[in-house]
Amino acid sequence: MHSEPSEAAPANVPQGVFGPIPQQQEMPLALVRGLPLLQMPQDLYIPPDALEVILEAFEGPLDLLLYLIRRQNLDILDIPIAEITRQYMDYIGMMHEMRLELAAEYLVMAAILAEIKSRLLLPRPPAAEGIEDDPRAELVRRLQEYERFQKAAADIDALPRMERDTALAQAQVTDRVVVRLPPPVDLRELLLALRDVLRRAELSGHHAVRRDALSVRQRMGEVLKSLQDGAFHAFQTLFDPGEGRLGVVVSFLAILELAKEMLVEIVQEAPLAPIYLKARIAASE
Amino acid sequence: MDTTNLKRIIEAALLASPHPLSLPQLGALFSDTEQPGPDAIARAIEALTLDTEDRGVALVEVASGFRYQVRADVHPWVARLWSERPGKYSRALLETLALIAYRQPITRPEIEQIRGVVVSGNIIRTLEEREWIRVVGHRDLPGRPALFGTTRTFLDYFNLRSLDELPPLADIRDLDEMLPQFDFAAASLRADAGPIAAASIEDDAAPSPATAVEAEASADAPEGTASAPPEEFRA
């Protein structure tokens, strides 16, 4: 495979953190195919196309480091920093060719590795041989911490879960009626709402709401209701003598008010002839 | 595939499927090599049907296949799963209702004129569904707008014998100053609501700002005053 290297620029693998950092225009992100083979370390032959796939597979510099450590079956607590650093640099060199945005995080790690490496090379005073002084300690701690959560992620993934391992068992409910309980209303709420709307109406100035005998208003509705068939009704059928004098008066006032509001039509064909009422518009229309 | 496992798979499939499964659909769950055949599946279904005899669900055959369904005799309990918690009505709805109560018969454009905003059809529909308002006629105007009035149900819900028992408009404008009288009205409401009655009687006996606030709070708490009007409201 890769028998047709293209004419693209020769490999430009940075030699380390201090190597030249390529400019953005030299690293077109989309350029995968046709890129010439990079100069790989002998044990790391990676075709460029696949490299991108692989780099996608790494979850970041810690993941890559863990991979390198595991690949060589190394004790995480005893990382041969020099070797790991060399391999790591090779990888990020290749990454540089591929993906700028990946490189940033990986470069930070490269700097950390290089720093650790240089500190390890320096002679240490014999007194300071404690673990705390091992420049690898912080990196090891981070790797261990990250590894724990890699394991935790795998554990969570292994938990029996809906969709993949089980499904909800459900039986059909025929005639599913939603029993809907309407919201409760307190009379107080109703009155407060009315007060607000009246205040607003007063502010706008035009809509004085008169005070009415509410029983008349109620009766107006009742009379209209009984006239809703659109037919003529005899005047006296609109009164219930059982209500007594007051009830009759209320009904009469209601009819007058309805007439005034042009809601009913009152017809009398001749003086002393029967009076009939009819809604000007029937509800059924 | 032995009978036990066949039954187990078919039961699980019928319960997992959102729709009934036919014999061919059930057969399609098995590969060719493990294919039990329609007879075996039918026998498994028969056995499963027997298994449900004393249970809360039944395995039944409907047009498109077999399914488990809730038995009718336990349905009344199960149906309560879908009872919605009562929410609260919007301010717009309460204002509309109040205007209909005080200014009936009144048309929607008239309500809108007073409120200064459009009244949504939803509000009218909700009030009609609750049977608190109804159309009592139409105004003889272009479009023949419906005239709304309140109903008996409305009066019953608020425990009023007639609209006259609503506080006069003039008092409402100064609700804040009318608090004592208003409290009284609220108390009489609560008195009918049962458990809260005792509290309001105590309030009357020893009125104090603290108890007044408490009374207000309980009046506002929707669950407290209950989603359903107490029996006597409906009687």
Added chain:
Amino acid sequence: MDTTNLKRIIEAALLASPHPLSLPQLGALFSDTEQPGPDAIARAIEALTLDTEDRGVALVEVASGFRYQVRADVHPWVARLWSERPGKYSRALLETLALIAYRQPITRPEIEQIRGVVVSGNIIRTLEEREWIRVVGHRDLPGRPALFGTTRTFLDYFNLRSLDELPPLADIRDLDEMLPQFDFAAASLRADAGPIAAASIEDDAAPSPATAVEAEASADAPEGTASAPPEEFRA
């Protein structure tokens, strides 16, 4: 309410409900006068659980209550009801989820610190859309970063009653003992990575924008590509 009917109602309700039901929710199915009480309900659930022992479904308890679900051993057959395979979750998503689950409440910068890599907004969005995580507060730091925690939906989905049931987080000190295990994990991952390698070779043979997209897509499917590069890359 006798035990038989209690069991029947509870079984039917659990099977009718689209989500798990808690003891209080089950109690709410009964009116005050017939209220069996939580103990009776718990006993009925116990009996129902026993009843399912040999069946294709199980009655299980998860964080938000009880539910019937398909037993894992028959699920492969049941899964054939659905043409779509359930999606896999990327390692990035699972690691982020694990950090939120074990370290909650935790901010995105803190997750990024441990993972050593930026957490994409997509992952957080996906986890929030699945309702597995939610913002539980904000750290009092510049920018007030959101603190994430897991939800009951997360526990329900993964068949857990509480966070305590999560697999224990490996102890740091045990790490060297676990090293052989890591190797094993790495090896199996490598084996998994095989098909991807093949895919990318195919891409080479017939390069086209379409296959490129496909290769990228498969790269996104994290379990497959896994943490380790395929075999031949290191040969």
